[in-house]
Amino acid sequence: DIQMTQSPSSLSASVGDRVTITCRASQSITNSLNWYYQKPGKAPELLIYAASNLQSGVPSRFSGSGSGTDFTLTISSLQAEDFATYYCQQSDSNPPTFGGGTKVEI
Amino acid sequence: EVQLVESGGALVQPGGSLRLSCATSGFPFSSYTMNWVRQSPEKGLETVSAMTERGGSTYYSDSVKGRFTISRDNSKNTLFLQMNYLRVEDTAMYYCAKGHRTYGYSSWGQGTLVTVSS
Numbered sequence: 001d002i003q004m005t006q007s008p009s010s011l012s013a014s015v016g017d018r019v020t021i022t023c024r025a026s027q028s029i030t031n032s033l034n035w036y037y038q039k040p041g042k043a044p045e046l047l048i049y050a051a052s053n054l055q056s057g058v059p060s061r062f063s064g065s066g067s068g069t070d071f072t073l074t075i076s077s078l079q080a081e082d083f084a085t086y087y088c089q090q091s092d093s094n095p096p097t098f099g100g101g102t103k104v105e106i
Numbered sequence: 107e108v109q110l111v112e113s114g115g116a117l118v119q120p121g122g123s124l125r126l127s128c129a130t131s132g133f134p135f136s137s138y139t140m141n142w143v144r145q146s147p148e149k150g151l152e153t154v155s156a157m158t159e160r161g162g163s164t165y166y167s168d169s170v171k172g173r174f175t176i177s178r179d180n181s182k183n184t185l186f187l188q189m190n191y192l193r194v195e196d197t198a199m200y201y202c203a204k205g206h207r208t209y210g211y212s213s214w215g216q217g218t219l220v221t222v223s224s
Binding site for chain 2 (some may be wrong): 027032034042044045046048049050061074087091094095096098100101102
């Protein structure tokens with residue numbers, strides 16, 4: 001199975017900050033990487049698919065980059081509603097494994 | 107509006123069975139791969155099963171293979187997960203999610219809680 005490692009596991013930030021979250025795959029997955037965010041008590045929501053494609057309805061302050069084994073999710077200017085846990089997921093092969101999550105706190 | 111509503115979660119003893127349902131609306135159900143994803147504090151997020159649009163292809167994680175069966179009724183826009191021989195480690199929130207993994211799971215239900223305990 002492909003292992004997905006996110007860093008950091010948590011971070012503290014303020015409204016307006018630029019935030020970067022990293023996801024590393026245990027082997028090359030080309031651009032087969034999705035990002036989700038999840039608020040407490042809610043289901044995950046898709047932010048970005050195929051490494052850099054913004055899901056419909058997602059604000060443009062979110063962006064994704066990377067290929068191969070190293071990927072990045074960037075929030076250009078953190079908003080209050082962005083405080084949540086973020087997960088990456090590789091979609092290159094089954095099982096479609098998720099990272100352990102990055103909690104973004106105030 | 108896309109809606110996915112799971113039901114069927116409950117407290118069950120080890121070795122027991124449950125059948126989860128996911129009723130959907132707001133999109134052409136028969137045109138989408140559908141998934142069951144579970145989440146627990148211990149194991150995080152895990153795709154346990156998936157089924158293609160007409161049911162021609164299925165996926166099961168190693169942890170549930172041989173015990174869980176995914177199915178769908180395209181005439182009723184509903185996805186199912188039959189769970190047999192349940193184990194304590196199957197305890198989790200179970201989500202129904204829409205879409206093939208390649209494009210991400212674009213919509214999720216609110217989840218249904220399965221607790222396996224004696």
